[in-house]
Amino acid sequence: MRVSRDVMAKRHDQILSQTSKMLRRRGILGTNLADLMSAAGLTHGGFYKHFDSKDVLVAEATARIFDEINQRFEARIEADGVESALRAYVTDYLSTAHIENPELGCPLSSFGPDVSRVEGPVRSVFTDGISRTLDLVMLGFSGPPALRRERAIDLLSALVGAVSMARAVQDEAIHNDILDTARRRANRTIEDAAIDAANVASNHHMHIG
Amino acid sequence: MRVSRDVMAKRHDQILSQTSKMLRRRGILGTNLADLMSAAGLTHGGFYKHFDSKDVLVAEATARIFDEINQRFEARIEADGVESALRAYVTDYLSTAHIENPELGCPLSSFGPDVSRVEGPVRSVFTDGISRTLDLVMLGFSGPPALRRERAIDLLSALVGAVSMARAVQDEAIHNDILDTARRRANRTIEDAAIDAANVASNHHMHIG
DNA sequence: ATTATCTATAGATCTATAGATAATGC
């Protein structure tokens, strides 16, 4: 029942893809190899020809999650510019679709606490992913790097916290309250930063002129 | 080997206490009955004389966690007033002690995502706990209720997100960057709200006088 | 007589491995 290298590569990819979804839907401990291989259309016995252990799989899948999210961000920057990309990132982050489909969303709000309980490759891959996401969010702001970084951390913290809370609460009124408030806050943060940038530019122009 | 009702009540309490810590340290799936009963100084066989199931235990322990946190907040309000209590809450939340000892801290940042994956009593108890925490944080702000609620949600989201991220990252520089930024932001939020309140009070006074 | 705890274990589930099978790739 051996398959060609091509088919095997596709299956390897499929296992990683299913893992990247299951991790965000069920968490690290809730992700089990039997369900995973079944979702990939295989039996669990074949797993170890693809990965050395569950831990290695989780680390690789986590790297893929951050790669995909960051690449999506970069593509939007290319297409519409940094400000527009940041707005789209925030709108998507606080959307109902993101709340209801964690398997396609940000790993910070879906299994960040799981990662804080492990050591090794998973943890360092996650650290690197957060670092690169912060670098991208920074690009959406203008001004000196320290200020841009501060704004990026504040914005991302607010997004992660709001989605974590909104997903945990059952009460629809509180749920909507959290998301609506987070949307207003995020928009205000972005608008204020844009106004600051415009004022700095205009003052700078006066000094020159 | 039967024990007195008094001793049994103390052991029941001890099981709940250990669970409240283990939930925050290891998450729901990471909390197992054998380790739990062992931590409570008992063998695992006796568990079901105390609780009907793991699920019931988790729900009761979660209720206890929120009760303790909210009672601590209320006690500080009694002792030092609402503004001071809110400042202390924020300082504690973003402290190194809280980052390193999740088992004594806020359940939102330690196992909020775990809760979003379950239904039933655990979820509703968690929802109620968040609701009551928001009510307490609101007290720390002045102004119309809608504004106070908005500020409470914004502040709590920022705290939850910052601690989730800080715990997940391994890199010390990023870790400190996140916490320092969150501390500045939280203090600014509280200061700005206080200034707003003072201005409103002073304007109000002028109109009267 | 009742019952809280203990030891032991059932039954399910999880990661990982062993051996057979059949297709690939040299």
Added chain:
DNA sequence: ATTATCTATAGATCTATAGATAATGC
């Protein structure tokens, strides 16, 4: 000849239960 997958299973672990034991409480 090599090897990716399959079936089967080892060994560990988890929730939950059964039966024995000994102390409580009526």
